Amino acid sequence: MVASPDIAPSPTDLLGDMLESVNELSQTLTERILSAEHGYIEATLLTPEQLYGACLDNLTAMLGNLAGIAPIRLEAARAAGQLKAEQGVPLAALLHAFRLGGRLIWDELMDRSEGRATNALLEMAAQVWALVDVYSDSAAESYRETADLRAREDAESRGRLVRTLFGEHSANPAGAADALRTFRIPEHSTFVVVSVESAASPCSADLLEAELRGVGVESVWDTEVDGRIGLLWASTADFVEAALTFLGRADARVGVSSTFTRPAGTSAAVEQARVARRCAGLGGSTVTRYESVPVSLLLVSAPEASKLAAGQILGPVLALPPEEQDSLLSTLDAWFACHGSTTAAAAQLHYHRNTVLYRLRRIHSLTGRNFSDPIDAAELYVGLRAHQLLAS
Secondary structure (H helix, E strand, O other): OOOOOOOOOOHHHHHHHHHHHHHHHHHHHHHHHHHHOOOHOOOOOOHHHHHHHHHHHHHHHHHHHHHHOOOOOOHHHHHHHHHHHHOOOOOOHHHHHHHHHHHHHHHHHHHHHOOOOOHHHHHHHHHHHHHHHHHHHHHHOOOOOHHHHHHHHHHHHHHHHHHHHHHHHHHOOHHHHHHHHHOOOOOOOEEEEEEHHHOOOOOOHHHHHHHHOOHHHHOEEEEEOOOEEEEEOOOHHHHHHHHHHHHOOOOOOEEEOOOOOOOHHHHHHHHHHHHHHHHHHHHHEEEHHHOHHHHHHHHOOOOHHHHHHHHHHHHHHHHHOHHHHHHHHHHHHHHHOOOOOHOOOOOOOHOOHHHHHHHHHHHHHHHHHOOHHHHHHHHHHHHHHHHHHOOO
């Protein structure tokens, strides 16, 4: 529509004319966005053609509404938000692109009105920026929804890979290979699996990985009902030792598998670590290696036999009132920890040596087992460990 030379064209007439050249305006907006917003340049998955398509759809919808020939339609804005989230464009860059679109519409209105800022045109400015806000909000909402969905899908995908990694590799060799590639696990290294009690790992898996990386150890973690299971690897055993020292600082039980050199040994090591954790804390150490507690491992592996042994060996002691039972068993535990030295056990317990001797004689009297007899002493050790494992 052509206005009389003496009459300023109305904003709606100008917007109608702009709709007819929306293809050229979309190309201009695409170029402005690429020039002004690094987020779009760095998002290598987003092609210029896709950006142009988003500009065309949104400019067409906005110009149609401003010209009074179409209602507000937010499908284009939501599609733009979804696309930018999927292609990795930052949210701030998306919002900036909408502001650039609003600026382009206003600049074009001013140019086409030949600088005659009529009251109607000035009122249109408020409508332009209000509409930009509506479209920006809709695009941002769609962006966040898409980003949240992708995060959940990524977490689920990572979870499946982690479960495959810690599972039996022979059952799913292709999945195991994918897990090794994803987590960049080498074919040869010094590996251990650790089972960590909940109290020992209050931080996130990402933070735990970063902390261990600081001592030269890479790791992958999975959450269990009562803690975490982790695969640790490093170039040397010394780095692994440093990681275990770090994990042991939390004063909670940590079970450690035997060392292995290829990731195919992970699934067997998982069970070793879990069993070792059940034995952790016995004998004073919170970090327990699978190969360091053979008696406890035997007892854990045969729970019914362990229960029977505890009852047969320590039955009269276990029948005592809780306070008296605890005093006798703690003394017995200290005596074994101190290699049969009553003096050292007294120092550890902060008792007089005669108190330790009295309690040991009391255990002898109740159980009929003599501490000076190696077989009796061995049975008392087995009974004590069986009782502790059952109580843990």
